[in-house]
Amino acid sequence: MQLFAVMLVLCLAATLIASPLLWRRESLAGDDDLAALEAAKDAKFREIRDAELDMRTGKLSSDDFQELDSTLRAEAVDILRGLDSARSERTEP
Numbered sequence: 733m734q735l736f737a738v739m740l741v742l743c744l745a746a747t748l749i750a751s752p753l754l755w756r757r758e759s760l761a762g763d764d765d766l767a768a769l770e771a772a773k774d775a776k777f778r779e780i781r782d783a784e785l786d787m788r789t790g791k792l793s794s795d796d797f798q799e800l801d802s803t804l805r806a807e808a809v810d811i812l813r814g815l816d817s818a819r820s821e822r823t824e825p
Contacts, residue, residue, distance in 0.1 A: 766822065769815040776808045 783804060787797035 766815070766818050769811060769818055772811050773808070773815060776804065776811055780804045780808065 780801070783792065783797060783800050786792045787794070792800065
């Protein structure tokens with residue numbers, strides 16, 4: 733019985749997490765996309781700062797930092813491009 737309850741809770745959680753992807757409302761899609769991109773931008777910038785701190789404190793070697801930093805910055809550029817695109821689509825009539 734407990735296994736059934738755990739499985740039920742897991743299925744409900746997965747449904748709630750996936751629901752924005754499955755049942756997206758088109759009227760609010762632009763606002764949702766913009767908010768998601770802003771959140772992704774903030775998170776990516778935080779990751780970059782954390783990697784820089786890890787390198788300065790010796791948790792990352794210089795080589796590891798360079799590899800991680802280039803990857804994170806490339807991802808940040810993609811997010812910023814998406815953000816610019818979403819903003820321009822939002823302002824166009």
